[in-house]
Amino acid sequence: MQIRDARFLTSNTEVAKCPAPTLPEYAFIGRSNVGKSSLINMLTARNGLAKTSSLPGKTQLINHFLINEQWYLVDLPGYGYARVSKESRAKWGKMIRAYLSKRENLSCVFVLIDSRLPPQAVDLEFITMLGEMGVPFVLVFTKTDKQSGGRTEQNVQTFLAKMSETWEELPRYFVTSAVARDGRDEVLGFIEEVNQQ
Ligand code: GDP
Numbered sequence: 001m002q003i004r005d006a007r008f009l010t011s012n013t014e015v016a017k018c019p020a021p022t023l024p025e026y027a028f029i030g031r032s033n034v035g036k037s038s039l040i041n042m043l044t045a046r047n048g049l050a051k052t053s054s055l056p057g058k059t060q061l062i063n064h065f066l067i068n069e070q071w072y073l074v075d076l077p078g079y080g081y082a083r084v085s086k087e088s089r090a091k092w093g094k095m096i097r098a099y100l101s102k103r104e105n106l107s108c109v110f111v112l113i114d115s116r117l118p119p120q121a122v123d124l125e126f127i128t129m130l131g132e133m134g135v136p137f138v139l140v141f142t143k144t145d146k147q148s149g150g151r152t153e154q155n156v157q158t159f160l161a162k163m164s165e166t167w168e169e170l171p172r173y174f175v176t177s178a179v180a181r182d183g184r185d186e187v188l189g190f191i192e193e194v195n196q197q
Pocket of ligand 1: 039
């Protein structure tokens with residue numbers, strides 16, 4: 001898929017205020033610092049489209065972008081900040097659950113996983129929540145330029161093995177680097193494929 005057009009639409013905390021659900025929607029989420037903004041900018045080939053990590057404590061927003069006048073890309077607030085109050089964690093949970101359960105045009109959630117780390121409890125917990133809510137998702141392993149391909153493959157397999165303890169079917173996954181621009185065609189090709197279904 002060629003990205004001919006990518007523009008910011010809205011930022012808000014309420015699902016009711018999101019753009020009308022008239023187009024298929026793809027949401028990106030992950031732990032803070034996982035490389036979400038960098039990945040969104042790489043995919044859309046627009047530097048600065050997604051702003052790099054908001055600081056903990058700052059308002060956490062659902063950001064909508066319109067791509068090629070065809071689909072929405074959504075930058076969701078990340079999870080797993082080390083120093084975040086119980087209160088803002090609860091607020092995040094409420095907002096994300098509302099978004100995931102009410103957004104009828106949501107085609108797929110891209111869950112970003114740092115390819116360098118062993119399976120992280122927060123990621124597995126978030127994935128479990130998606131499963132419980134019946135939300136379709138895929139995995140995106142990020143920052144693969146930071147290590148050898150063999151190491152990435154090993155970490156991916158470890159993550160999938162961990163998931164297979166509780167999941168019967170494993171999700172599709174993508175291996176990406178915002179720096180090396182790896183995985184761009186695969187992720188955009190997948191979105192195109194789902195859009196055509
Ligand atoms: P976010 O908090 O998930 O939006 O993460 P950012 O996109 O702001 O990235 C966090 C940090 O990781 C920044 O310093 C980025 O430059 C760096 N980063 C993100 N993606 C990559 C990548 O693919 N390769 C490398 N080497 N660094 C990356």
